[in-house]
Amino acid sequence: MVEKGAKVRILRKESYWYNxxxxxxxxxxxxxxxxxxxxxxxxxxxxxxxxxxxxEEVMAA
Known part of the structure; x- marks a missing residue:
């Protein structure tokens, strides 16, 4: 589980901010x-x- 203030990488392929x-x-x-x-x-x-x-669409960076 991610916490407030954490840096995350976006895994949703259709997102503008993918990766x-x-x-x-x-x-x-x-x-x-x-x-x-x-x-x-x-x-x-x-x-x-x-x-x-x-x-599941975010990953800790």
Whole structure:
């Protein structure tokens, strides 16, 4: 389980940030489909730099 503030590598292939490293902002403890919120330095095409991921879609960097 990743913790808040940890650096993680993104494993979701269809993500803009695939294979990029981001920082965990929050980890929800309640049952949720995408409990891990990750923030990145660069923004995507819509101008956002924060998104949610499943636990199996991130790996400690």
């Amino acid at each position: 990029d490293v981001g920082t965990v902002v929050t980890v929800e403890r309640v049952a949720s489909n995408y409990p891990i919120v990750v923030k990145f330095v660069k923004v995507n095409y819509s101008g956002t730099n924060v998104t949610n991921f499943k636990e």
